[in-house]
Amino acid sequence: MDVGEAIDNIARDTEEIIELEDLRKLIESDDEKVAYVGFEPSGKIHLGHALTIRRMMALRDAGFKIKIFIANLHAYLNGKGTLDELDELAESNIKSFKALGLVDDTEYIIGSDRITPEYMIKVFQAAQMITISRAQRSMAQVSRDKDNHNVAEALYPIMQALDMYSLGVSVAVGGMEQRKIHMLAREILPKVGYPAPVCIHIPLIHGTDGSDKMSSSKGNFVAVDDDEKTIKDKINKSFCPIGVVEDNPVMEIAHYYIFSDNEKIHIERPEKFGGNLDLTETELHNVYANEELHPMDLKNAVADYLIEYLRPVREYMAEN
Numbered sequence: 001m002d003v004g005e006a007i008d009n010i011a012r013d014t015e016e017i018i019e020l021e022d023l024r025k026l027i028e029s030d031d032e033k034v035a036y037v038g039f040e041p042s043g044k045i046h047l048g049h050a051l052t053i054r055r056m057m058a059l060r061d062a063g064f065k066i067k068i069f070i071a072n073l074h075a076y077l078n079g080k081g082t083l084d085e086l087d088e089l090a091e092s093n094i095k096s097f098k099a100l101g102l103v104d105d106t107e108y109i110i111g112s113d114r115i116t117p118e119y120m121i122k123v124f125q126a127a128q129m130i131t132i133s134r135a136q137r138s139m140a141q142v143s144r145d146k147d148n149h150n151v152a153e154a155l156y157p158i159m160q161a162l163d164m165y166s167l168g169v170s171v172a173v174g175g176m177e178q179r180k181i182h183m184l185a186r187e188i189l190p191k192v193g194y195p196a197p198v199c200i201h202i203p204l205i206h207g208t209d210g211s212d213k214m215s216s217s218k219g220n221f222v223a224v225d226d227d228e229k230t231i232k233d234k235i236n237k238s239f240c241p242i243g244v245v246e247d248n249p250v251m252e253i254a255h256y257y258i259f260s261d262n263e264k265i266h267i268e269r270p271e272k273f274g275g276n277l278d279l280t281e282t283e284l285h286n287v288y289a290n291e292e293l294h295p296m297d298l299k300n301a302v303a304d305y306l307i308e309y310l311r312p313v314r315e316y317m318a319e320n
């Protein structure tokens, strides 16, 4: 694969790359290079996670070694459960990531396995360089408890930054909510003797209820291993106002999971309502905005595509 192609592949469906030029240099170099993403263990792996996993596969195809960091200690610091509960979730999450295709050339790393004296000394060193308020601000979109601020909240982003050092990464990937932590890491790592990583940020997708973020804790997600009926039910119940394209979660799922692989979407519709349609994304937007397509017809089509898209994931989960 040539460099331009690799970059286009990686950059697809990303919100920003800081900095693109540095990413290009990494791809061009023959040195071993590592890209990582970390996730707090969570109840279910959903379509939001899957967007990130797809980018990791693009990075792998461009020659990066992939490390998936299971942030059990971070989740613990964030009040998400006991370490035992989190370890159980971690195991099922790893299975979902594998089912999404991240099997080869991928290392799964459990956060608590990485706590070495050397790591902790670096954490303490960095802790002297960051104010409490800066650390706290970086956590604005990651903290579970928005009202009660504890010391754990300040430790969290410092440890996340030092994970990049400990794992030897040159590219850090995360959702847009990780942005401030990543900026902190880019500032602090050079001060403890490690180069700032390239940061790649993935857009957050809306919840099926129309809220800003799909999240396992809010029950507004489609899980990657949901069965066919559940997918249908969830899409049918999704927020999908008539005539509105913007911030419409069903339209967004079509964008990321149908138009990613298909030039046109095929929509089945009874003759008396205008008959079947085959539409490019632009055509779909126009037809929908003009209220010439009913939400129910859109939902049925999107659910059918999604059921097919996620079929290999369900099969992998059933077999393993």
Ligand SMILES: N[C@@H](Cc1ccc(O)cc1)C(=O)O
Pocket: 037, 038, 039, 040, 069, 071, 074, 142, 159, 160, 161, 163, 164, 178
């Ligand atoms: N902050 C990430 C989890 C994470 C933790 C540590 C890392 O090194 C990377 C990622 C989240 O919100 O899910």
